[in-house]
Structure formats: structure tokens, C-alpha cells
Amino acid sequence: MSRDLEGAATAVRERKVVKPTPAELMEDTGTGLDYGVRPDRMPGYLTPIDRFFLRSHAPTPRLDAATWSLRIEGDGVRDPVTYTYADLWDHFPLVSVIRTIECAGNRRRLFGEAYGRTFAGTQWGRGAIGTAEWTGVRLRDLLEPAGITSGALEVMPEALDQIRARxxxxxxxxxxxxxxxxxxxxxxxxxxxxxxxxxxxxSGWLGAASIKWVGRVEVSEQPLRVPWNTEDYVLIGPDHPARPTPITTIPVASLVELPWPARLRAAPQVIRGRAFAGENTVTAVEYRIDEGPWRAASLAPPQLPAAWIRWQFAWDPRPGDHIIQVRATDDQGRTQPDTVPWNDLGYLYHPVLSHPVRVEP
Structure with a gap:
């Protein structure tokens, strides 16, 4: 085998994810595991699988459904139970929900740029978010046959990847x-x-809670402490309590479907984007150009809880450099802030962003 072919074969063997991640669809964060969707490559309401963002803590495991099983156990159940893949399909009702999943570190790179500092962790731009229709079994339908105890407090799914993410x-x-x-x-x-x-x-929680490759679910009568809620995916820093605060829900934020920075032509056009509010529903989106007045953007259906909404507005831009700002509000009256307090791990950066746009004749 030639040296070039040997190198190509090694690269294939060492690749940490399965699906293609072409630059025209996905943003490579440099970890080999984490790829964001390009905001200007979102064609419809649902994010196509080929460009749905990837966030993993270890390489994608190759699992066989024929030998896979799911174990429900812990001191919070009376009768531990094990399900096969066929059991899930044959013995439980299937339901479908449309839900958005967003990594808590989305926009971390912009957070660092705003403060003139650099964070550890995946250097996300704006693409660690996606919406899909998910079909499966309600978790409660799988837990109830195991007999949940009266003292059950927490439930912890555990992955079958190399580090048993949970x-x-x-x-x-x-x-x-x-x-x-x-x-x-x-x-x-x-x-x-x-x-x-x-x-x-x-639904509505940080992406790290939506554990992939699940093989075990622990039901506990005590609070569970693992690295993913004590050391990572927590808020720490001078503006936060001394004890790390585990992140749960995602705050309201918005996304402009343009590259950063963007280049546009000087002609009438429609600017589009998405807004997401974690467990809540986005009820309004406003925009302004170059520090002008805030105006209402149009919202497009569907308008669902725990899922993003599409918005748009018409703009006839003049040649030159411009700034687009967008802010979203949810059904609890929460609006994107102008600034976000520092936290040491660079999570939950959701202020009004100043999106640079150059308009050329």
C-alpha cells in the first residue's frame, strides 16, 4: 500500500465520529468530536440529520441493537428491570415530540471575545443547536414497571461510551x-x-442532559454527584455561589442565519433566524439596525414549548458596514439581556449579539 493510501486508511480508522462533517455544512471546532451546524445552512424548521450538531465526550461507540439492553436499577426502584431493543418497540406506546437541543457552551468563543479572555472547552461559535422530531418511549413508561419507591429523588441515564457519560x-x-x-x-x-x-x-435542558447511547438508568433516593454536575456543566466564578451551580434549563437567545461576519448585496432582502427559550416558548422577537429603534420581527409557525421559533424581517440595506441586533422574549417575560455575567467555564452566553454585516454595491 502506498504511503498516501496508508495515511488515508489511518485517518478513517482514527475518526471519532461516523457521519461526514463537510465544511460547507458543519463548523469544525478542532476537537474531532464536536461539530456545529453552519447558521446559514438551516433550510427548514427541523435540522436535517446530516448537519445536526455533534457534541460528545468520547468517540461514537459502535453498538449492536441485537445485543444491547437497558437496565433500570438503583435504590429508588423496588424491582430492577432490563429491556431489550425489541421490547421498546413491541411493548410500549411510541410518542413523537419536536424539541430543540442546545449545548450549554454554545457561543463560548463569542463569550471569550467579549471579555478578551479565552475559555477551556469546545470553542463553539453559534452552531451548537438543532431541532428534530424525536420518536420513542416516554421514560416514565420504562421506569414505572420497576416500581419507583416513595423516596425516589433523582434519575440518572448513563451512556455506553468510553467514559460512561451521565x-x-x-x-x-x-x-x-x-x-x-x-x-x-x-x-x-x-x-x-x-x-x-x-x-x-x-426537553428544554442543556444538551448534556440528553445522554446518548443509554445502557443504564439509575433511580436514586439520594442526590447524585458526578463530574457532569459538580465539575463540568456548572456555573462558577466571582458572580456565582461558592458551591458550583449545576446548569439545567437553557435561557432565551436568538440566532441570525447569516455567516459571522456577513456580506450582503445592496438590494431588498429578508433576514431570517431562530430563537430558543429552553423549557419555555418564544413569544416575541425584535431587531434593530445600527442602534436604530427596536422593531418587531415576524414569527413563523410552529410556536412550541422547548423548541425554537423562526423569525424574519425585510431589509433594504445601504452599502457600508452595519450591525444587526436581535432580542427574543419568552412566555415568562424573560428577554435577552445586553450583557451576561462572567462564569469561568464559559456557559450560557445569551446576550443581544452585535452581528457585523458588510453591504456591497
């Missing part, structure tokens, strides 16, 4: 109508990079 949630969140063990994504069997054979979808 993240606990309160029992009430695990029993919610829209907390699923998903088997299908956008009408297709769950792809390997997105959690095949089964993953949890925890």
Missing part, C-alpha cells in the same frame, strides 16, 4: 410527558453519532 435529573423531570428515550430522529432510525440504539431527550 447526568442526573429530578424525578419530576424524568416523569414529564416530553422526557423520552428516543429511538428515531426525523423519521429515521437514530444514527450512531446521535445515540443509537437509544438516547434520552430532556
Amino acid at each position: 447526568r442526573p435529573m429530578p424525578l419530576a423531570k424524568a416523569l414529564a410527558d416530553d422526557t423520552l428515550l428516543a429511538l428515531v430522529m426525523n423519521g429515521e432510525t437514530l444514527p450512531p453519532d446521535h445515540g443509537y440504539p437509544a438516547r434520552v431527550v430532556v
Whole structure:
């Protein structure tokens, strides 16, 4: 084998994810594991699987549904139970929900630029977010046959990847109508990079809670402490309590579907984007150009809880350099702030952004 062919074969063997991640669709963060969607490559309401962002803590495991099983156990259940892949399809009702998943570190690179500092962790731009129709079994339907005890407090899915990624949630969140063990994504069997054979979808929470490649669920009568809620995916820093605060829900934020910076032609056009508010529903989006007055953008259906909404406005720009600013408001009256307090890990950066645009004749 020639040296070039040997190098190509080694690169294929060492690749940490399965699906192609072409630069015209995905933004490479440099980790080999994490790829964001390009904001100017979002064609419809749902994010196509080929460009849905990837965030993993270890390489995508190759799992066989024929030998895979899911174990429900812990001191919070009376009768531990094990399910096969066929059990999930044959013995439980399937439900579908449209939900957005966003990494808590989305926009981390912009956070660092705003403060003139550099964070450790994945250097996300704006693309660590995506929306899909997830189909599967309600997590509560899988927990109830195990006999949840009266003292059960937390539920923790655990992955079958190399590091056994895991993240606990309160029992009430695990029993919610829209907390699923998903088997299908956008009408297709769950792809390997997105959690095949089964993953949890925890609506409105940070992406790290929606554990992929689930093989075990622990139900506990005590609070569960793991690296993913004590050392990482927590808020720490001078403006936060001394004890790390685990991140749960995602705050309201918006996204302009243009490159950063953007180049446009001097002609009438429509500027589009998305807004997301975690567990809540976005009810209004406003925009302004070059520090002008705030104006209402048009919202397009659907308008769902725990899912993003599309917005748009018409603009006839003059040649020159411009700034687009967008702010979203949710059904709890929360609006994107102008600034966000510092935190040492660069999470939950969601202020009004100043999107640079150059308009050329």
C-alpha cells in the first residue's frame, strides 16, 4: 500500500465520529468530536440529520441493537428491570415530540471575545443547536414497571461510551410527558453519532442532559454527584455561589442565519433566524439596525414549548458596514439581556449579539 493510501486508511480508522462533517455544512471546532451546524445552512424548521450538531465526550461507540439492553436499577426502584431493543418497540406506546437541543457552551468563543479572555472547552461559535422530531418511549413508561419507591429523588441515564457519560435529573423531570428515550430522529432510525440504539431527550435542558447511547438508568433516593454536575456543566466564578451551580434549563437567545461576519448585496432582502427559550416558548422577537429603534420581527409557525421559533424581517440595506441586533422574549417575560455575567467555564452566553454585516454595491 502506498504511503498516501496508508495515511488515508489511518485517518478513517482514527475518526471519532461516523457521519461526514463537510465544511460547507458543519463548523469544525478542532476537537474531532464536536461539530456545529453552519447558521446559514438551516433550510427548514427541523435540522436535517446530516448537519445536526455533534457534541460528545468520547468517540461514537459502535453498538449492536441485537445485543444491547437497558437496565433500570438503583435504590429508588423496588424491582430492577432490563429491556431489550425489541421490547421498546413491541411493548410500549411510541410518542413523537419536536424539541430543540442546545449545548450549554454554545457561543463560548463569542463569550471569550467579549471579555478578551479565552475559555477551556469546545470553542463553539453559534452552531451548537438543532431541532428534530424525536420518536420513542416516554421514560416514565420504562421506569414505572420497576416500581419507583416513595423516596425516589433523582434519575440518572448513563451512556455506553468510553467514559460512561451521565447526568442526573429530578424525578419530576424524568416523569414529564416530553422526557423520552428516543429511538428515531426525523423519521429515521437514530444514527450512531446521535445515540443509537437509544438516547434520552430532556426537553428544554442543556444538551448534556440528553445522554446518548443509554445502557443504564439509575433511580436514586439520594442526590447524585458526578463530574457532569459538580465539575463540568456548572456555573462558577466571582458572580456565582461558592458551591458550583449545576446548569439545567437553557435561557432565551436568538440566532441570525447569516455567516459571522456577513456580506450582503445592496438590494431588498429578508433576514431570517431562530430563537430558543429552553423549557419555555418564544413569544416575541425584535431587531434593530445600527442602534436604530427596536422593531418587531415576524414569527413563523410552529410556536412550541422547548423548541425554537423562526423569525424574519425585510431589509433594504445601504452599502457600508452595519450591525444587526436581535432580542427574543419568552412566555415568562424573560428577554435577552445586553450583557451576561462572567462564569469561568464559559456557559450560557445569551446576550443581544452585535452581528457585523458588510453591504456591497
